[in-house]
Amino acid sequence: MSHPSAAPPVAQPRKAALAAWIGSALEYYDFFIYGTAAALVFSEVFFPASSPATGTLLALATFGVGYVARPLGAVVLGHIGDRYGRKRVLVATILLMGVATFAIGCLPSYGAAGALAPILLVIARLLQGFSAGGEQAGASSMSLEHAPDDRRAFFTSFTLSGTQAGMIVATAVFLPFAALPRDELLAWGWRVPFWLSLVVVVAGLLIRRTLDETPVFAAGAEEAGTARKEGPPIAVLLRHHWAAVLRVVLAALVSSISTLFSVWALSFATGTVGLSRTTMLWVSITANIVALAAIPAFARLADRTGRKPVFIGGALASALLFAAYLWSISSAQYALVFATGILLTGVVYSASNGVWPSLYNEMFPTRVRLTGVAVGTQIGFAIGGFVPTIAESIAGEGPGGWVPVAVLGAVLCLLAAGAAATARETAHVPIAELDAVVAPDGQRASAGGRPQ
Incomplete structure (x- = not known):
């Protein structure tokens, strides 16, 4: 596939980001207010007939249900994005997510509709998950393909800065309502x-x-006929790039x-330890405000030193800080909760979070990039959900029950770090050469594509 070699105008990468x-x-915002x-x-x-512990478990399970639909959304929306353009996906995801979220606010309670209420909740949650299946992959591929070669990680990181902003707004919106009397x-x-x-x-x-289509996607339109002969993007992806998909998962x-x-x-924190709901929401808001600055900073570092060391360092540090955060909650010391929460989500997790859009997107060629990132991430996110x-x-009983959960978080972080370690470093490979670097035959187009 041919690609324009000249750097795009500065205004276009900024607009895309x-x-x-x-x-x-x-x-x-929509997705996290649900959480x-x-x-x-x-x-x-929605689950008042259950015991408090069972009701909490069922409510958290409906949060996870949204992740079940994410892989399906990744396949469908990835196909549209790789065949017909990134822009169409981004318009579709925002529309579907907004409609599904508004519908949740209109649902009857269990007391008014019985078992129908949680059923409708699950359906709306599935629609949310389907939409989210293509959102970050579409936004990050759009940013990557518009960005100059020496700042791809930086510009793609704005997709994740946006998710942090959405989490901040979602949490902040709940603050005045969390302070209401329980019945209201x-x-x-x-x-x-x-x-x-x-x-x-x-x-x-x-x-x-108002978005324009990316230059590399537009340049590949002339080869659309050849791409169709190879089959749909998901078939090409699983036939030639399955190892990259597994790595992303x-x-x-x-x-x-x-x-x-x-x-x-x-x-x-609020149910077992008895900490203030409002205070814990402020921990989340503060940590995510810090992340707004940390994410682009780590991404800029990745443009200089490479994607892998930044991502791996963030994952390993997250394993340690997550245990410290849970311990601080169990100790019921608000100062420690704030300090460890900010270090965890605001700083060290931001290293991995800010770099993955460039790291993952650069594992795939243009014709299957959106599908590859969407499918790989959404399967991984589905597990995470x-x-x-x-x-x-x-979890164990009482304030000390956090220890098994800390071990679980550490194991998942170690798996993520190990997978990233097997990837090739692509920080200094021009986007015009990326397709050849990740070609199915494994040939490298440049020294920057050699396994590290």
Whole structure:
């Protein structure tokens, strides 16, 4: 496939990165308000017939259900993005996510509709997951393919900065409602953040409809006929690039730290230890504000030193800091909770989180890039989505029950670091040569494509 060798105009990479940042922030606002609601109120709204412990487990399971639909969304949306363009995927994901989220805010409670209420909740959650299956892959591939060669990690990192911003807004929106009397929170307070998704839909559509298609995708349009003869993108991907997909699946397990932090640890802190809901939400907000600066900083470092050392260092440090964070919660010392929470999510996890968009995208050629990143990450994220449920089932009794969960988080981080260690370093391979570097025959187009 031929690619333009000249660097794109500076304005276009910035526009693509900004569009990815804003769109991802809006998209993940929707996705993460669900996680907060699942941890704080859904056990009583949708599963009141169960015991408190069982209700919490079921509520966290519905959070994980959304991840089941992610791989399917990755295949379908990846096919559209690799065949018809990245822009179409980004418009579709923001629309579907917003509609599904607004619908959750309108659902009847178990007391009003019985078993139908949790069934409708699961359906809406599946639609959310289907949309998320193509969101980050579409946004990061769009940014990567517009970016100058020496700043690909930096520009693609804005996709993840956007998700952090979405988490900040989602958590902040819940603050005034979490402070409501319990009966008002359960009756109507939790619904308002979901209804605000109407703003998400309108703003997201206006932003993403103005995007231009990427130069490398447009340059490959002339070879579309050849690509179709090889089969759909998913078939080409699994036939020639299955090892890269497996590598991404395992590396993506580091995302479990995020779901454990935002869902299980929140439930453990407020339910088991008895810490303030409002204070724990502020821990999340503060950590994610720090991450807004840390993510692009680590990405810029990866443009200079390489993707692998930054990603691996972040994963290994996350294993250690996650255990420290859970210990600080069990000690009920708010100063320690804030310090370890900020170091974990705001700093060390940001190293892996900010670098993966460039690391993963550069493992695949243009014609299957979106599908490869989407399928690989979403299978890994699907596993991560059920980790809070697994954590709840293995946690011990009382404040000391966090130890098995800390071990679980450490094992997942070690798997992610090991998978990244087997990847080739692509930080200094020009985008015009990436397709040849990751060619099925394994030939290298440049010294930068040699295994490291």
